[in-house]
Amino acid sequence: MHLDPELLARLQFAFTITFHIIFPSFTIGTAAFIATLLVRWNVTGQEHLHRLARFWTKIFAVSFAMGVVSGLVLSYQLGTNWSRFSLVVGNVIGPMIGYEVLMAFFLEATFLGVMLFGWKRVPPWLHTMSAIFVATGTAISAFWILSANSWMQTPAGFEMRDGIAQPVDWLTVIFNPSFFYRLPHMLTAAYLTTSLVVLSVGARYVVAGRHWAEARTMLHMGIGMLAILGPLQIEIGDQHGLNTLKYQPAKIAAIEAHWDGSGPGELVLFGWPDAKTETNLYEVAIPHAGSLILTHTYDGTYPGLKDFPKSDWPPLIWPFFAFRIMVGIGVLMALSGLVGAFLWWRGTLLEARWYLIPMSHAWWLGFVAVICGWIVTETGRQPWVAYGILRTADAVSPVPGSSVATTLILFVLVYGVVFASGIYYINRLINKGPEGRASEAPETGTPVRPLSASTEAGAEVL
Amino acid sequence: MEWYLPVIWAALIGTAVAMYVILDGFDLGIGILFPYAGNERERDQMMNSVAPFWDGNETWLVLGGGGLLVAFPKGYSVIMPAFYLPIIIMLLALVLRGVAFEFRWVSHSRTFWNVAFAFGSTLAALCQGAILGGLIQGVKVENGAFAGGPFDWATPFTLLCAIGVVIGYALLGATWLIVKTDGEVEARGRRQARVLLLLVLLFMAAVSLWTPIAFERIATRWFSYPNIAFLWVVPVITAIVAYLDWHWIYEREVLPFLASIVLFLLGYLGLVISVFPYMVPTSLTIWDAAAVPASQIFMLLGTVALLPLILCYTGFVYWLFRGKVREGEGYH
Numbered sequence: 094m095h096l097d098p099e100l101l102a103r104l105q106f107a108f109t110i111t112f113h114i115i116f117p118s119f120t121i122g123t124a125a126f127i128a129t130l131l132v133r134w135n136v137t138g139q140e141h142l143h144r145l146a147r148f149w150t151k152i153f154a155v156s157f158a159m160g161v162v163s164g165l166v167l168s169y170q171l172g173t174n175w176s177r178f179s180l181v182v183g184n185v186i187g188p189m190i191g192y193e194v195l196m197a198f199f200l201e202a203t204f205l206g207v208m209l210f211g212w213k214r215v216p217p218w219l220h221t222m223s224a225i226f227v228a229t230g231t232a233i234s235a236f237w238i239l240s241a242n243s244w245m246q247t248p249a250g251f252e253m254r255d256g257i258a259q260p261v262d263w264l265t266v267i268f269n270p271s272f273f274y275r276l277p278h279m280l281t282a283a284y285l286t287t288s289l290v291v292l293s294v295g296a297r298y299v300v301a302g303r304h305w306a307e308a309r310t311m312l313h314m315g316i317g318m319l320a321i322l323g324p325l326q327i328e329i330g331d332q333h334g335l336n337t338l339k340y341q342p343a344k345i346a347a348i349e350a351h352w353d354g355s356g357p358g359e360l361v362l363f364g365w366p367d368a369k370t371e372t373n374l375y376e377v378a379i380p381h382a383g384s385l386i387l388t389h390t391y392d393g394t395y396p397g398l399k400d401f402p403k404s405d406w407p408p409l410i411w412p413f414f415a416f417r418i419m420v421g422i423g424v425l426m427a428l429s430g431l432v433g434a435f436l437w438w439r440g441t442l443l444e445a446r447w448y449l450i451p452m453s454h455a456w457w458l459g460f461v462a463v464i465c466g467w468i469v470t471e472t473g474r475q476p477w478v479a480y481g482i483l484r485t486a487d488a489v490s491p492v493p494g495s496s497v498a499t500t501l502i503l504f505v506l507v508y509g510v511v512f513a514s515g516i517y518y519i520n521r522l523i524n525k526g527p528e529g530r531a532s533e534a535p536e537t538g539t540p541v542r543p544l545s546a547s548t549e550a551g552a553e554v555l
Numbered sequence: 556m557e558w559y560l561p562v563i564w565a566a567l568i569g570t571a572v573a574m575y576v577i578l579d580g581f582d583l584g585i586g587i588l589f590p591y592a593g594n595e596r597e598r599d600q601m602m603n604s605v606a607p608f609w610d611g612n613e614t615w616l617v618l619g620g621g622g623l624l625v626a627f628p629k630g631y632s633v634i635m636p637a638f639y640l641p642i643i644i645m646l647l648a649l650v651l652r653g654v655a656f657e658f659r660w661v662s663h664s665r666t667f668w669n670v671a672f673a674f675g676s677t678l679a680a681l682c683q684g685a686i687l688g689g690l691i692q693g694v695k696v697e698n699g700a701f702a703g704g705p706f707d708w709a710t711p712f713t714l715l716c717a718i719g720v721v722i723g724y725a726l727l728g729a730t731w732l733i734v735k736t737d738g739e740v741e742a743r744g745r746r747q748a749r750v751l752l753l754l755v756l757l758f759m760a761a762v763s764l765w766t767p768i769a770f771e772r773i774a775t776r777w778f779s780y781p782n783i784a785f786l787w788v789v790p791v792i793t794a795i796v797a798y799l800d801w802h803w804i805y806e807r808e809v810l811p812f813l814a815s816i817v818l819f820l821l822g823y824l825g826l827v828i829s830v831f832p833y834m835v836p837t838s839l840t841i842w843d844a845a846a847v848p849a850s851q852i853f854m855l856l857g858t859v860a861l862l863p864l865i866l867c868y869t870g871f872v873y874w875l876f877r878g879k880v881r882e883g884e885g886y887h
Binding site: 151154155157158159161162163164165166168169170171172173176177179180183184185186187188190191192193194195196198199200202203204205206207209210211214215257259260261263490491492493495496499500503504507508511514515518521522 | 606607608610611613614616617618620621622623624625626628629631632633634635636638639640642643644646647649650651653654656657658661662699700701702704705846847849850853854857858861862865868869872875876881
């Protein structure tokens with residue numbers, strides 16, 4: 094059997110990086126959430142905020158550990174699986190990753206120790222500062238890694254000498270054309286993902302009639318963030334799309350399944366992009382809507398797939414479907430924030446079981462949207478690993494397919510065990526709730542009041 | 556400029572690797588010694604002694620790998636594929652033992668994550684030793700790319716290095732326990748440290764004899780004149796430190812740990828003397844492997860500004876958690 098090292102290396106990287114992105118997209122937001130809770134607790138002295146911070150810190154610790162170890166893997170895979178990539182663009186990409194380590198990783202890893210173990214050992218202000226440092230560290234980390242990724246999408250500030258990319262202007266390298274769109278898009282996605290999880294946990298407790306004070310805070314903070322950031326994210330995403338049209342038109346053509354660039358573009362709601370016939374099968378589309386979105390004019394034109402040689406086409410299926418799932422979930426999340434805000438304003442939020450029950454099951458939606466977003470942008474970049482500079486096929490390490498296949502299987506096994514356990518433990522922590530202690534038997538201290546009574550009490554507090 | 560930038564960077568990455576080996580060394584050592592603990596309470600104590608630090612410690616490994624990519628992309632793109640299997644296995648082992656820190660507290664049965672922690676720590680140390688040994692013995696390079704097979708690194712020499720690193724980390728772990736724990740765990744740490752110290756010296760001697768015999772270039776480096784006139788100091792200091800360590804293990808609290816670190820650094824220095832100026836023996840020197848000056852300078856500016864800061868707050872956190880592990884201090 095012939096094992097294609099390139100395909101296997103791509104599969105392996107796709108697997109490990111998809112696994113990894115789940116955790117940063119959660120911990121970036123959770124760190125900020127915990128820091129906010131601690132600041133609010135310091136200011137108001139409300140005890141339930143402190144209990145809530147402790148509770149989310151446990152969940153954060155489990156997720157952060159998975160994020161750290163899976164991120165460590167990636168920093169080495171660039172060399173083990175993509176050594177030609179490291180050689181050709183290492184002079185440019187390397188320092189960005191270097192700055193990420195020095196500015197972000199050390200900060201978050203070191204103060205994580207204080208955040209997790211300093212509850213009794215350090216004064217509250219220092220403990221709160223540590224949480225703020227960790228949250229800042231996660232955001233700085235996003236800054237650098239998204240700068241590096243954006244450079245791979247829209248390289249700038251360099252020149253090729255002897256087949257090696259060499260930096261010419263660092264500011265242009267770092268603030269390359271797609272960076273200002275990608276960074277806010279991803280950071281907002283991370284905060285949205287966390288907000289939905291927080292909202293979902295709050296909804297779960299309200300539905301079960303537990304942890305009133307904590308649940309209320311979670312609902313309000315989650316809904317507030319979703320209602321503000323959800324619509325904002327749609328605007329950022331739109332701007333990001335326009336930027337992609339300018340710098341990576343083939344990616345847009347694949348996302349929109351747009352074949353013929355000579356006429357106005359339609360918005361394909363559903364279809365199956367078919368490379369052979371160069372059309373969409375089973376297409377459902379709105380005429381001119383694509384032009385409206387991408388050129389903001391009724392008759393505007395933009396390149397179609399037929400305008401590019403087939404050898405420069407990205408895969409057709411992945412960007413097309415992943416994009417639609419991402420947008421669909423994004424709209425749902427913005428709506429759930431707006432609806433929640435409306436119910437909150439009307440004062441009926443805690444009784445609105447038709448809203449709370451679906452929300453209590455919706456925690457995973459943000460993760461799917463983030464993963465789909467990355468699938469869109471990364472598969473849409475193909476066949477290039479660094480756009481216009483280096484093709485993915487030329488970036489692979491000289492390692493036999495059998496080695497890559499073996500380690501791929503090991504990754505799937507180990508990550509499978511770790512992920513399943515992690516999700517299971519997080520779910521158990523949530524079931525136990527803010528006052529439970531992780532290493533103890535089911536809690537006894539939490540008053541579980543009858544639902545009707547507690548709903549009234551909750552409404553009064555509101 | 557062109558000449559000394561790679562030297563500065565080699566020194567910086569060498570420092571990062573040394574920091575990693577010492578810091579993650581003792582917390583991997585705790586994992587290696589995990590099976591010898593008497594009961595769950597003792598295991599809790601052992602794990603709590605490193606729990607606030609392990610993440611920061613492991614970041615030095617990211618800095619080592621990342622630094623290599625930044626400053627020596629040609630070396631990075633040769634070394635990583637050359638040690639493909641040991642590196643990936645090491646990473647997977649680190650995944651298992653890393654999550655065990657958190658999972659152990661929230662799982663029903665701790666046994667699974669106890670085993671994962673001990674197994675992962677030991678396997679990661681073995682792989683690191685194998686990579687070290689493989690690097691010392693050299694890598695096959697053609698046209699600037701790795702040109703060997705997936706098991707080129709696997710030789711009796713790398714096996715020796717692999718076991719040596721496991722034992723060395725265990726020594727750091729045992730002396731760390733003397734500093735950070737009390738009662739039976741501390742007492743066992745002292746007993747283990749004595750045995751481990753002897754074994755470490757045995758392995759250091761074995762590597763010191765093996766390398767000049769097997770590799771001509773290393774024999775020349777150490778025994779040719781005038782080198783030998785200076786280099787004889789290294790083994791002599793090593794012997795003195797080992798002698799002091801042996802006595803301090805039963806008499807002092809912090810000194811055995813510090814002496815063990817010094818032993819490690821001396822061993823490390825010995826290897827650097829053997830290998831310099833190669834990045835990848837015997838095909839790439841640090842100058843062959845270097846990034847363009849623009850990249851090295853840009854990153855150097857950041858390092859000069861940030862590394863002291865990192866060392867300060869790392870030191871501060873170690874100071875915050877100074878003294879023996881206190882019962883029930885975690886957030887669990």
